[in-house]
Amino acid sequence: MAEKVLMKGNEAFAEAAMRGGCRFYFGYPITPQSEIPEYMSRELPKRGGVFVQAESELGAINMTYGAGAAGGSVFISSSSPGIALMQEGMSFLCSAEVPAVILNVSRCGPGIGGIQPGQADYFQATRGGGNGDYHMPVFAPCNMQEAVDIIYEAPALADKWRTPVMILADGMMGQMMEPVALPDPKPFVEPEEIPANKPWAITGYAKKPGGARAVVKSLRMQPEALEEHVERLFARYDAAKAELTRYECIGLEDAELVFVAYGTIARLTLEVIEMLAEQGIKAGLIRPISLWPFPYEAFDQIGKRTKVVVSAELSMGQLIEDVYRGVNGRLPVELIHRTGGIIPTSIEVAQKAKAILEGLK
Amino acid sequence: MKPVFTYTKGMLPVSTSYCPGCTHGIAHRLIMEVLEENGKLGDTVGVAPIGCSVLAHQFMNVDMCEAAHGRAPAVATGIRRAQPHKVVFTYQGDGDLASIGMSEIIAAAARGERFSTFFINNGIYGMTGGQIAPTTLIGQRGTTAVEGRTKAQFGMPIKMCELIAQLECAVYVERVALNTPANVRKAKKAVQKAFEVQEKGLGFSFVEFLSTCPTNWGLTPSDALQWVSDKMIPYYPLGVYRAPQPEGGQA
Numbered sequence: 001m002a003e004k005v006l007m008k009g010n011e012a013f014a015e016a017a018m019r020g021g022c023r024f025y026f027g028y029p030i031t032p033q034s035e036i037p038e039y040m041s042r043e044l045p046k047r048g049g050v051f052v053q054a055e056s057e058l059g060a061i062n063m064t065y066g067a068g069a070a071g072g073s074v075f076i077s078s079s080s081p082g083i084a085l086m087q088e089g090m091s092f093l094c095s096a097e098v099p100a101v102i103l104n105v106s107r108c109g110p111g112i113g114g115i116q117p118g119q120a121d122y123f124q125a126t127r128g129g130g131n132g133d134y135h136m137p138v139f140a141p142c143n144m145q146e147a148v149d150i151i152y153e154a155p156a157l158a159d160k161w162r163t164p165v166m167i168l169a170d171g172m173m174g175q176m177m178e179p180v181a182l183p184d185p186k187p188f189v190e191p192e193e194i195p196a197n198k199p200w201a202i203t204g205y206a207k208k209p210g211g212a213r214a215v216v217k218s219l220r221m222q223p224e225a226l227e228e229h230v231e232r233l234f235a236r237y238d239a240a241k242a243e244l245t246r247y248e249c250i251g252l253e254d255a256e257l258v259f260v261a262y263g264t265i266a267r268l269t270l271e272v273i274e275m276l277a278e279q280g281i282k283a284g285l286i287r288p289i290s291l292w293p294f295p296y297e298a299f300d301q302i303g304k305r306t307k308v309v310v311s312a313e314l315s316m317g318q319l320i321e322d323v324y325r326g327v328n329g330r331l332p333v334e335l336i337h338r339t340g341g342i343i344p345t346s347i348e349v350a351q352k353a354k355a356i357l358e359g360l361k
Numbered sequence: 362m363k364p365v366f367t368y369t370k371g372m373l374p375v376s377t378s379y380c381p382g383c384t385h386g387i388a389h390r391l392i393m394e395v396l397e398e399n400g401k402l403g404d405t406v407g408v409a410p411i412g413c414s415v416l417a418h419q420f421m422n423v424d425m426c427e428a429a430h431g432r433a434p435a436v437a438t439g440i441r442r443a444q445p446h447k448v449v450f451t452y453q454g455d456g457d458l459a460s461i462g463m464s465e466i467i468a469a470a471a472r473g474e475r476f477s478t479f480f481i482n483n484g485i486y487g488m489t490g491g492q493i494a495p496t497t498l499i500g501q502r503g504t505t506a507v508e509g510r511t512k513a514q515f516g517m518p519i520k521m522c523e524l525i526a527q528l529e530c531a532v533y534v535e536r537v538a539l540n541t542p543a544n545v546r547k548a549k550k551a552v553q554k555a556f557e558v559q560e561k562g563l564g565f566s567f568v569e570f571l572s573t574c575p576t577n578w579g580l581t582p583s584d585a586l587q588w589v590s591d592k593m594i595p596y597y598p599l600g601v602y603r604a605p606q607p608e609g610g611q612a
Contacts, residue, residue: 024439024442024443026439050442052438052442054435054468055435055464055465055467055468056464058432058435058464058465059432059435059438059464059465059468060435062428062429062432062435062436062439062465063435063436063438063439063442064439065426065428065432065436065439066408066426066428066435066436066437066438066439066440066441066442066443067439067440067442067443068439068443069426069436069439069440070406070439070440070443070444071443071444072439072442072443074439088429089429089432092427092429096426096427191443191444191445191446194443194444202406202424202425202426202440203406203424203444203447204403204404204405204406204423204424204444204447204448205403205423205424206402206403206404207403211403213422213423213424214424215418215424215425215426216425216426216427217418217426217427218427219415219416219427
């Protein structure tokens with residue numbers, strides 16, 4: 001039975017990861033997610049898990065790589081500049097096919113930027129960020145229940161597809177309190193169970209079925225071998241797309257204007273749609289839940305009445321690049337945005353949307 | 362006939378990628394020999410660094426992973442948590458450990474991580490072609506200091522054993538050399554001690570091997586061994602820098 005509680009976002013995220021089976025957490029303090037390492041330091045050891053405060057985000061991601069390579073189920077969290085430091089490790093995790101769950105409670109940049117919520121990590125999350133040809137699944141929940149459900153599911157997805165999985169939240173979600181239904185905890189996997197469950201893991205081969213030696217690596221000196229490896233990773237991405245592509249469409253059939261938005265601004269857009277309806281304007285929403293793979297197919301559901309597609313984002317126009325690809329020249333594309341940590345009011349977004357529609361006349 | 366010297370099962374039956382006269386092969390063999398003697402080859406996880414020995418996992422007959430440059434101690438920290446009952450070690454060169462990875466090695470030693478680090482100090486970046494390392498001696502030449510290292514430009518070479526030995530949770534710290542048969546035998550004893558300390562759960566153990574790089578030093582293999590004796594050992598004194606108190610002894 002799911003347990004309904006009122007919780008702060010960051011603590012709910014941590015709780016969901018533990019309940020999803022993540023036994024290991026390697027953390028480093030950074031605003032606005034420091035409640036997560038604090039919560040994990042209190043809760044994980046009680047339940048037989050492991051908390052380590054790393055020396056840096058570089059340390060944390062590489063501890064993740066080590067524990068994941070040795071078969072452990074790992075959850076880590078950070079915020080935008082900390083995630084930037086982890087990108088080296090993420091590239092390694094992706095190439096070496098090491099599962100992990102990585103949460104970005106994003107703030108705004110560039111540089112140290114500020115500590116208010118932002119979505120300017122869209123490129124960092126969806127376009128790699130580290131070196132080389134790779135992707136990782138990225139999910140962007142828009143409320144705490146959805147975040148808890150995705151974080152809870154993520155360890156299993158990471159193991160199934162042998163990849164790190166990123167959850168892109170923002171400081172608004174991390175700091176807000178909301179009622180949430182917590183799913184039942186899954187048992188932690190014991191170290192002795194790992195050789196049979198994950199024969200590829202570096203556990204020592206003495207007790208491994210078949211006794212084969214395991215090597216976890218990303219170096220391939222022969223170009224042909226590296227090309228083959230990368231092609232194999234991308235074939236797996238293709239195979240995973242059907243399961244990983246997730247989105248929600250609202251009112252597309254008769255919408256004059258279709259918003260595309262994820263996370264906090266998507267939640268706000270729902271109110272904007274109601275506000276516009278009261279003024280006789282029909283607006284709809286495509287809400288990508290997976291940012292990679294991006295739900296381009298959702299754009300095929302846009303109806304014949306639609307005059308414009310609007311990317312609504314807390315960044316200078318990053319999501320809009322995927323909106324252009326989704327629209328594929330069929331309709332005009334416009335941007336409504338704020339950045340720097342400012343979240344617009346629904347009135348402001350509604351006014352801008354109306355101005356865009358009027359500009360088309 | 363009784364064989365007096367054989368292959369160790371710890372080394373895979375392949376040719377290594379190391380240059381003639383390089384002492385990586387000796388260091389590899391010593392570590393693997395001890396693990397074989399301890400019956401631990403199937404219960405060990407090693408971490409290979411970036412550098413010439415990135416390919417150590419092709420030669421050492423244990424489960425292994427590669428780590429990004431300098432990050433091996435953080436990777437080993439994660440492995441140790443997920444596999445608390447296995448033998449865990451990192452194998453790192455001087456550019457990897459004493460330059461880009463200084464943060465990770467000091468933090469792991471300070472936490473008293475229960476793994477062993479084997480540190481190959483040959484005073485130069487090998488794989489990238491002979492640039493000055495943090496451990497390059499004053500006057501020693503590198504491709505980024507063709508006239509030789511000066512204190513004014515690079516500061517003084519870092520003595521890692523002395524640095525690590527300051528940390529209370531680094532319970533075994535020894536510097537050995539691979540330049541003579543007698544020193545190789547002492548080096549093996551240091552490896553044994555490091556694993557012993559690890560298996561007893563006492564804390565972090567660290568063995569520095571003064572090693573050669575004839576190719577980038579521009580010396581013959583035998584001159585390189587002599588250079589370790591004449592130049593390296595006087596600056597990097599051999600010996601035990603920290604060891605656990607004998608049982609029953611006063612702390």
